[in-house]
Amino acid sequence: MAPVRIGIIGMGGFAGSHHNAVNKLEDQGHARLICTCDPHLAAFTLSREKWRFAERGVRVYDNYRAMLDAHHGQLDFVVVPTPINLHAEMHAAATALGLPVYLEKPPTLDHAELEQMIAADAHARKSSLVGFNFIIEKSRLALKERLLAGEFGAVRGATLSALWPRPTSYFARNNWAGRLLMGDRVVLDSCLGNAMAHFVHNLLFWAGGAELFSWAQLAAVRAELYRAHAIEGADTFFVEADTTAGVTMRFALSHACAGPSTQLEMVLCDKATIRYVVGKQIEVRWADGRVERIVPEHFDPLVENHLDYHRYLRGEGARPATTLADSRPFVALNDLAHISSGLITSIPAPLVSRLRDDKDQKDYLSVPTMATVHENFLVRGAWPGSTGWERATGEVATPADLARFHDVVRAMAGRQDGLSAGR
Ligand SMILES: NC(=O)c1ccc[n+]([C@@H]2O[C@H](COP(=O)([O-])OP(=O)(O)OC[C@H]3O[C@@H](n4cnc5c(N)ncnc54)[C@H](O)[C@@H]3O)[C@@H](O)[C@H]2O)c1
Structure with missing residues (x-):
């Protein structure tokens, strides 16, 4: 079996993780890195040595268009894995040459731009993959099969609680962190749109239709968006969504917290509740009191997702785990949450504590009551705005409201000028 031939755009940040994964796959004979690029080549002298580019015959560029022009005929x-605001142009450049893309999540956070990307993807030889890591977990797929077979009864609801503390320095790590816009392009970087996007997409997967690879279709969304950090976007989301199948989903996510990172996906069915903590704990709690525990498999997300995509490209798999079209519900949820919320409210100052972690020399802004506020929202439907966070819940936003998305984002960013993003 010939190794799959790959080009990677970028070397730092998460692009470095792709280099590590492809390096490993190359050692195992599954892949071959043909070329790579980064505009800041000088910053990667040591990495280039570590990855043995010269020895492996990897061609290195400082411009992705030059790299694609020179090597597109040699690539599969x-x-x-670059900043969100560059995804669409890089995907367009590759697909125009017939090349499919392993595109890091989120594909884009602009629903109109996503439609343009779906259209561009038709030029590629095969469908692109969007790198939502956890869809292909064996334990997830097996549970979803059982759910679809009716073993747990009808799905009545689904909730996601996700608390991932981030130091204040996280929002200064690059020029797009926490931004709503970059120039005239939508970024909308946030805990929901970026860092914890996997779990949001996972929850939509649980609540999908009759097919295994299907995601919930949204009928209406209500949201309250907040920030504790001095950023343009939101670092805390409370979102309630009704699906077209009549299931109510609730999402509570925040970076304004402290302690260990936690996340819990819950699927509430007539006969049982599925509790799924990626990589840690998977349980089916039956209504009759039985608890079924499933041991999560060892899972290296990047290596496994590369191998799964390689199988699809070789014709051995029916589809990529998540296509651009499969990402529509995730992008719509994010956009409708912004439209519904209408504004991003500062969490009242007395509720926010500043903590210094002397060990890692980092500062955190944390709402000590955040876990309780999450629980009140997810379990009881109590919105923080009406219980001390001083705002009204957002209006109901439906897919028809997506037409207002760019105006809402522009107003949120305090911008008077027009946006070209996704238009
Ligand atoms: N799947 C995951 O678990 C996971 C984890 C982290 C990040 N991500 C995703 O990876 C993507 C990148 O995030 P990041 O935090 O690493 O971003 P980043 O800002 O660190 O950028 C990554 C790399 O892209 C390079 N780059 C920037 N402009 C470029 C250009 N014009 N041409 C070529 N390279 C360019 C940068 O120099 C950098 O090396 C995002 O979509 C993010 O959401 C995914």
Whole structure:
């Protein structure tokens, strides 16, 4: 079996993780890195030595278009693990040359731009993959099969609680962190749109239709968006969504917290509740009191997702785990949450504590009551705005309201000028 031939755009940040994964796959004979690029080549002298580019015959560029022009005929696909606002143009450049893309999540956070990307993807030889890591977990797929077979009864609701503390320095790590816009392009970087996007997409997967690879379709969304950090976007989300199948989903996510990172996906069915903590704990709690525990498999997300995509490209798998079209509900949820919320409210100052972690020399802004506020929202439907966070819940936003998305984002960013993003 010939190794799959790959080009990676970028070397730092998460692109470095793709280099590590592809390096490993190359050692095992599954892949071959043909070329890579980064505009800041000088910053990667040591990494280039570590990855033995010269020895492996990897061609290195400082411009992705030059790299694609020179090597597109030798590639099976291109990896795009770059800043969100560059995804669409890089995906367009690769697909125009017939090349499918392993595109890091989120594909884009602009629903109109996503439609343009779906259209562009038709030029590629095969469908692109969006790198939502956890859809292909064996334990997830097996549970979803059982759910679809009716073993747990009808799905009545689904909730996600996700608390991932981030130091204040996290929002200064690059020029797009926490931004709503970059120039005239939508970024909308946030805990929901970026860092914890996997779990949001997972929850939509649980609540999908009759097919295994299907995601919930949204009928209406209500949201309250907040920030504790001095950023343009939101670092705390409370979102309630009704699906077209009549299931109510609730999402509570925040970076304004402290302690260990936690997340819990819950699927509430007539006969049982599924509790799924990626990599840690998977349980089916039956209504009759039985508890079924499933041991999560060892899972290296990047290596496994690369291998799964390689199988699809070789014709051995029916589809990529998540296509651009499969990402529509996730992008719509994010956009409708912004439209519904209408504004991003500062969490009242007395509720926010500043903590210094002397060990890692980092500062955190944390709402000590955040876990309780999450629980009150997810379990009881109590919105923080009406219980001390001083705002009204957002209006109901439906897919028809997506037409207002760019105006809402522009107003949130305090901008008077027009946006070209996704238009
Ligand atoms: N799947 C996951 O678990 C996971 C984890 C972290 C990040 N991500 C995703 O990976 C993507 C990148 O995030 P990041 O935090 O690493 O971003 P980043 O800002 O660190 O950028 C990554 C790399 O892209 C390079 N780059 C920037 N402009 C470029 C250009 N014009 N041409 C070529 N390279 C360019 C940067 O130099 C950098 O090396 C995002 O979509 C993010 O959401 C995914």
